[in-house]
Amino acid sequence: xxxxxxxxxxxxxxxxxxATLFEKGAEAELRRIDLAAGARHDLPxxxxxxxxxNIEGEGPVLVADGVPMTDAFFVALxxxxxxxxxxxxxxxxxxxxxxxxxxxxxxxxxxxxxxYLGTRAxxxxxxxxxxxxxxxxASADLAGRWKAVAANDFTEDKIADSHAKIAQAVxxxxxxxxxxxxxxGDFSIADIDTYAWLASMELLSPAAFQDAPRTRAWLAxxxxxxxxxxxxxxxxxxxxxxxxxxxxEINRWG
Amino acid sequence: MKPxxxxxxxxxxxxxxxxxxxxxxxxxxxxxxxxxxxxxxxPEYLAINPQGTIPAMTHGDKVLTESSAxxxxxxxxxxxxxxxxxxxxxxxxxxxxxxxxxxxxxPSFSMIGWSVFIGPSVRQRDSKELDAAIxxxxxxxxRVAWRKAISGNFGAEEMAESQRRxxxxxxxxxxxxxxxxxxxxxxxxxxxxxAFNTTYALPxxxxxxxxxxxxxxxxxxxxxxxxxxxARKTWAMGRTDMVKRVKLLERGAx
Numbered sequence: 001x002x003x004x005x006x007x008x009x010x011x012x013x014x015x016x017x018x019a020t021l022f023e024k025g026a027e028a029e030l031r032r033i034d035l036a037a038g039a040r041h042d043l044p045x046x047x048x049x050x051x052x053x054n055i056e057g058e059g060p061v062l063v064a065d066g067v068p069m070t071d072a073f074f075v076a077l078x079x080x081x082x083x084x085x086x087x088x089x090x091x092x093x094x095x096x097x098x099x100x101x102x103x104x105x106x107x108x109x110x111x112x113x114x115x116y117l118g119t120r121a122x123x124x125x126x127x128x129x130x131x132x133x134x135x136x137x138a139s140a141d142l143a144g145r146w147k148a149v150a151a152n153d154f155t156e157d158k159i160a161d162s163h164a165k166i167a168q169a170v171x172x173x174x175x176x177x178x179x180x181x182x183x184x185g186d187f188s189i190a191d192i193d194t195y196a197w198l199a200s201m202e203l204l205s206p207a208a209f210q211d212a213p214r215t216r217a218w219l220a221x222x223x224x225x226x227x228x229x230x231x232x233x234x235x236x237x238x239x240x241x242x243x244x245x246x247x248x249e250i251n252r253w254g
Numbered sequence: 255m256k257p258x259x260x261x262x263x264x265x266x267x268x269x270x271x272x273x274x275x276x277x278x279x280x281x282x283x284x285x286x287x288x289x290x291x292x293x294x295x296x297p298e299y300l301a302i303n304p305q306g307t308i309p310a311m312t313h314g315d316k317v318l319t320e321s322s323a324x325x326x327x328x329x330x331x332x333x334x335x336x337x338x339x340x341x342x343x344x345x346x347x348x349x350x351x352x353x354x355x356x357x358x359x360x361p362s363f364s365m366i367g368w369s370v371f372i373g374p375s376v377r378q379r380d381s382k383e384l385d386a387a388i389x390x391x392x393x394x395x396x397r398v399a400w401r402k403a404i405s406g407n408f409g410a411e412e413m414a415e416s417q418r419r420x421x422x423x424x425x426x427x428x429x430x431x432x433x434x435x436x437x438x439x440x441x442x443x444x445x446x447x448x449a450f451n452t453t454y455a456l457p458x459x460x461x462x463x464x465x466x467x468x469x470x471x472x473x474x475x476x477x478x479x480x481x482x483x484x485a486r487k488t489w490a491m492g493r494t495d496m497v498k499r500v501k502l503l504e505r506g507a508x
Contacts, residue, residue, distance in 0.1 A: 253361055
């Protein structure tokens with residue numbers, strides 16, 4: 001099958017898919033787009049429901065035989081199932097459940113927090129001179145997140161909550177790494193996806209990492225993987241971990 | 255090894271693994287918990303699922319939580335008809351839709367549901383008792399959500415956003431089901447089971463937006479699912495008037 005991956009800078013969801021692709025050794029045409037400039041909304045399939053309404057926010061799109069797929073974790077699972085060699089998840093129904101629940105927590109709780117802190121630190125200042133054009137964004141709630149970043153509208157409540165979520169994630173990771181090298185036992189998509197969202201938080205939420213020696217060592221181990229190195233080498237900016245586009249929303253129920 | 259399912263009504267998260275079990279023909283022990291009586295936060299249940307969330311399932315020495323991941327586990331761990339498509343692209347699409355329902359559409363439905371239907375009756379109870387019940391909830395984010403639910407204090411903006419999403423979600427579902435028979439593609443899957451649990455009462459809860467004239471494809475899809483013997487059997491396990499709303503899907507009911 002023919003694969004084309006439209007990806008942004010190797011951070012967050014784009015890093016998840018790039019590193020998974022390289023771990024699997026699957027062939028795909030790589031096309032870089034500027035997610036932080038809204039380039040995803042200019043793609044020919046931008047109005048397909050699963051692209052327009054993707055609740056992950058600005059992430060990569062993998063096109064497989066003409067079908068555009070979004071949501072980095074589910075795209076990584078697609079790669080896992082379409083290319084079974086070099087397995088990247090624990091075996092069996094229970095192993096699969098462990099990966100699903102781990103990444104669900106990360107993507108529902110931690111990723112919105114990381115995107116909130118990341119866009120506040122690195123994207124909002126870029127919009128100070130010129131506001132982005134949000135007219136092509138089909139999802140009203142995603143457009144709202146763009147506008148909030150452009151207006152530098154970040155509330156103290158949500159900033160505090162985001163730091164708390166990063167700390168919770170680090171604590172979960174510390175527990176998971178008790179006696180283990182990787183989060184679920186063998187190296188898996190959980191390591192890639194968690195690293196992809198968490199890597200730059202060491203700088204933005206340093207308190208969370210102070211008493212987390214296992215997490216810090218694990219971050220270094222993930223970063224040293226050839227797949228992650230190859231993905232990071234695709235960066236066009238000096239520091240890809242400082243490249244953020246509007247991400248998933250913070251859970252409306254709290 | 256007979257599994258035990260701890261569940262509330264065949265509705266929302268509880269109904270997802272219930273219908274999945276019945277579709278697979280799995281022989282399971284059903285353990286009913288009254289969500290509105292906070293059975294899920296009582297010590298005897300916390301001994302099984304320390305997170306105090308419903309549903310949960312035990313299978314041998316394993317304890318499973320998170321209803322959508324649990325559905326995938328049930329589909330994989332037990333014999334019976336496959337409820338995930340075989341094609342990796344359709345599997346991706348089934349997961350995309352489950353997340354869209356779980357994290358975008360269902361929270362809006364539940365906000366309206368709590369505000370209009372459930373909150374007012376729960377608020378009639380003794381407020382000290384309610385406070386104590388909330389304090390027993392183990393997960394901090396669930397405490398926040400329950401406080402919001404019980405207080406019904408959502409704010410006009412939040413309610414308007416939920417109503418907008420419900421209307422938009424109905425439009426997107428209708429458009430999708432007009433283009434293919436099932437949410438993931440050509441086969442009935444966990445995505446349909448998931449979405450049915452959130453939308454089965456649509457013709458009653460959103461009569462102006464969802465009816466035979468405006469959303470014929472949604473109506474046909476709902477009725478087709480309710481005609482399945484497994485859906486009949488699952489909804490017959492319901493005890494409250496809330497889930498009896500499903501009878502509206504009888505052909506010729508209106």
